[in-house]
Amino acid sequence: MKMLAMVRFTLFEAVRRGTLLFYFAFGTIIIAVFAIWLRKSPEDPSMIMLFGATVPGNINGLSSADFFLVMLFRQSTFWIIILGTFGAAGLMTSFLEKGIVELYLSKPFARWELFASRALGASAGVAANLMYCIVGLWLVFGLKLGVWHFGFLAAGLLVSYAFVCYFSIVSFVAIWSRNAILSIVFGLFFSFISIGLESREKGLYRLWDNTIYHRFLDGFYYLTPQLDGMLSNASRLIGQIPFSQEPAAFNPAPYFYSLGTAALFYCLSVYYFSSRDF
Amino acid sequence: MAIVETYQLSKTYKSGYFKKTSVTALVDASIEVRAGEIFGLLGPNGAGKTTFVKILLSIVRSTNGSAQLLGKPVGDVQSRAHCGYLPENHRYPAFLTALETLLFFGKLNGLQKKGAKDKARQLLEFVGLKEWSDRKIQKFSKGMLQRLGLAQALLNDPEVLFLDEPTDGVDPIGRKEMRDLFLRLKNDGVSIFLNSHLLSEVEMISDRVAILNKGALLKVGTLDEVRGGTTVHRIQIAGLLSPEQIKTIGLESQFLQSDETTTTISVKTDAELNRTIDLLRSWGIMIKSVAQQKSSLEDSFIKLVTNGNPV
Ligand SMILES: Nc1ncnc2c1ncn2[C@@H]1O[C@H](COP(=O)(O)OP(=O)(O)O)[C@@H](O)[C@H]1O
Ligand SMILES: [Mg+2]
Numbered sequence: 001m002k003m004l005a006m007v008r009f010t011l012f013e014a015v016r017r018g019t020l021l022f023y024f025a026f027g028t029i030i031i032a033v034f035a036i037w038l039r040k041s042p043e044d045p046s047m048i049m050l051f052g053a054t055v056p057g058n059i060n061g062l063s064s065a066d067f068f069l070v071m072l073f074r075q076s077t078f079w080i081i082i083l084g085t086f087g088a089a090g091l092m093t094s095f096l097e098k099g100i101v102e103l104y105l106s107k108p109f110a111r112w113e114l115f116a117s118r119a120l121g122a123s124a125g126v127a128a129n130l131m132y133c134i135v136g137l138w139l140v141f142g143l144k145l146g147v148w149h150f151g152f153l154a155a156g157l158l159v160s161y162a163f164v165c166y167f168s169i170v171s172f173v174a175i176w177s178r179n180a181i182l183s184i185v186f187g188l189f190f191s192f193i194s195i196g197l198e199s200r201e202k203g204l205y206r207l208w209d210n211t212i213y214h215r216f217l218d219g220f221y222y223l224t225p226q227l228d229g230m231l232s233n234a235s236r237l238i239g240q241i242p243f244s245q246e247p248a249a250f251n252p253a254p255y256f257y258s259l260g261t262a263a264l265f266y267c268l269s270v271y272y273f274s275s276r277d278f
Numbered sequence: 279m280a281i282v283e284t285y286q287l288s289k290t291y292k293s294g295y296f297k298k299t300s301v302t303a304l305v306d307a308s309i310e311v312r313a314g315e316i317f318g319l320l321g322p323n324g325a326g327k328t329t330f331v332k333i334l335l336s337i338v339r340s341t342n343g344s345a346q347l348l349g350k351p352v353g354d355v356q357s358r359a360h361c362g363y364l365p366e367n368h369r370y371p372a373f374l375t376a377l378e379t380l381l382f383f384g385k386l387n388g389l390q391k392k393g394a395k396d397k398a399r400q401l402l403e404f405v406g407l408k409e410w411s412d413r414k415i416q417k418f419s420k421g422m423l424q425r426l427g428l429a430q431a432l433l434n435d436p437e438v439l440f441l442d443e444p445t446d447g448v449d450p451i452g453r454k455e456m457r458d459l460f461l462r463l464k465n466d467g468v469s470i471f472l473n474s475h476l477l478s479e480v481e482m483i484s485d486r487v488a489i490l491n492k493g494a495l496l497k498v499g500t501l502d503e504v505r506g507g508t509t510v511h512r513i514q515i516a517g518l519l520s521p522e523q524i525k526t527i528g529l530e531s532q533f534l535q536s537d538e539t540t541t542t543i544s545v546k547t548d549a550e551l552n553r554t555i556d557l558l559r560s561w562g563i564m565i566k567s568v569a570q571q572k573s574s575l576e577d578s579f580i581k582l583v584t585n586g587n588p589v
Contacts, residue, residue, distance in 0.1 A: 002386055002387075005382070005385035005386055013371060016371075017373065094371070098367070100369055100371065101337075102335075102337050102365040103368060103370075105335070105336070106337060106358060106365075107358065107383075108359035108387065109355060110355055277291065278332075278338065
């Protein structure tokens with residue numbers, strides 16, 4: 001009950017600060033653009049057109065619509081996560097401001113409850129916006145093009161899941177530094193690193209041919225949420241990524257590993273938050 | 279029953295990651311606050327008053343000693359449910375209105391929506407902010423924020439109220455109004471723990487006080503105990519006294535020459551007062567006034583803080 005009040009307040013804060021509204025407007029514009037300019041090709045109804053140009057199809061067995069969705073998904077989810085971080089990080093530091101945090105801490109709940117409800121509220125805001133865009137696009141494809149792609153909906157849920165895992169790092173830095181900018185910078189840095197780590201055999205390993213260095217990269221990979229692994233696997237629920245060396249099959253492992261590492265970082269945050277003086 | 283009970287409570291703040299610095303904010307403070315009283319914790323800035331209250335509400339963890347709040351060790355979530363807190367320099371999310379603030383904090387206190395609304399309106403009236411209910415906090419003056427803070431602290435009908443510099447930034451009339459509110463709350467059975475560096479304020483409403491300096495308790499007791507309970511008589515006369523006359527009146531008395539034309543003589547006992555007046559009259563000196571003066575809390579505070587040893 002009290003936790004719920006805090007979760008709702010966190011969302012309310014995002015609305016009042018304008019961030020949630022900004023994202024909502026942004027998502028609406030994107031959905032509207034596709035709703036207006038996406039159509040079936042008049043010559044071949046199995047092909048789709050955007051802005052009057054035909055989207056390629058029949059690549060690696062992908063239909064034109066699937067090709068469009070998987071490319072869109074693969075290209076945009078990373079940036080959606082980044083954009084979400086910009087909105088959510090501030091919510092993890094605003095409640096720690098001097099003069100406000102004392103009030104929250106004097107209320108009858110434990111510190112972990114306070115932290116959890118803030119993190120939950122911040123993540124819920126991002127997830128709600130993301131799912132709004134996903135469901136909106138899904139409806140455009142279903143209603144306008146007759147393509148009801150449930151894999152796309154499921155992939156959207158997995159991106160929300162990936163955000164919650166990845167956000168453990170941002171929250172940890174936010175709680176530790178009480179500085180939203182620093183937590184965003186660190187989050188950005190980490191998200192780029194995670195791309196490098198995902199394909200470390202082909203890139204980072206080659207920088208230095210040293211076993212200790214390679215095992216260090218492995219350790220880093222398994223100890224942090226595997227953001228890029230989760231995002232690329234989510235896209236495989238829509239279809240195989242065309243023109244790519246990546247494996248075609250969906251691999252659930254990154255989701256399990258990341259759940260563990262995210263839990264670790266959330267626990268570290270709670271531990272640090274609980275032991276500190278305000 | 280003791281509302282607050284601490285035993286040798288100590289706090290040393292440690293900060294810095296590489297170069298560790300430590301600040302001792304509280305040393306062996308043992309205090310008992312009784313149900314129904316207004317207890318004033320006095321001390322100059324940096325004495326450790328805020329630290330003391332924050333430990334009770336487990337916003338800060340003590341490094342040594344023990345503390346109990348409403349009969350339970352500090353840190354107990356449930357005992358916090360019966361406390362109200364007005365922090366020093368508190369702020370509220372600026373995008374809220376006064377009413378929204380109270381509704382939100384009411385919910386954090388576990389109030390239901392309907393109950394919270396009634397309670398919030400009633401409290402806004404109590405602290406004199408009724409007309410401001412729907413205004414954004416951004417527009418509030420410091421004094422109004424203090425009133426709102428007080429309303430917030432009262433949302434859960436607390437048994438004990440912790441007020442940290444509550445009249446800070448409030449104008450004299452507002453201060454008087456706030457003091458009256460505190461006394462009304464006391465009449466309703468609320469115990470009040472008041473932190474302040476404004477002695478006269480505390481003196482006007484507290485039942486018992488403690489004096490804290492550099493983290494150490496110098497004195498705890500009723501107002502009279504801390505003041506020392508001494509009274510002096512001050513006789514103001516026209517003109518100056520000669521050295522012989524001063525000698526005759528006696529060394530026990532103090533002589534203060536305010537300017538060329540008046541002198542004030544302080545005497546301690548009634549007998550001395552009468553003897554001195556007789557002498558002055560016999561010399562034909564004009565007595566301008568005679569007044570009785572209690573030593574103020576400020577006198578003993580300054581004496582304690584400048585040269586006092588801990589109790
Ligand atoms: N969070 C903190 N970290 C380090 N030192 C602190 C902290 N809070 C207070 N202090 C120090 O502890 C001492 C007591 O401060 P405080 O309890 O705020 O005193 P008061 O409320 O009587 O003015 C001061 O020297 C202050 O600088
Ligand atoms: Mg203080």
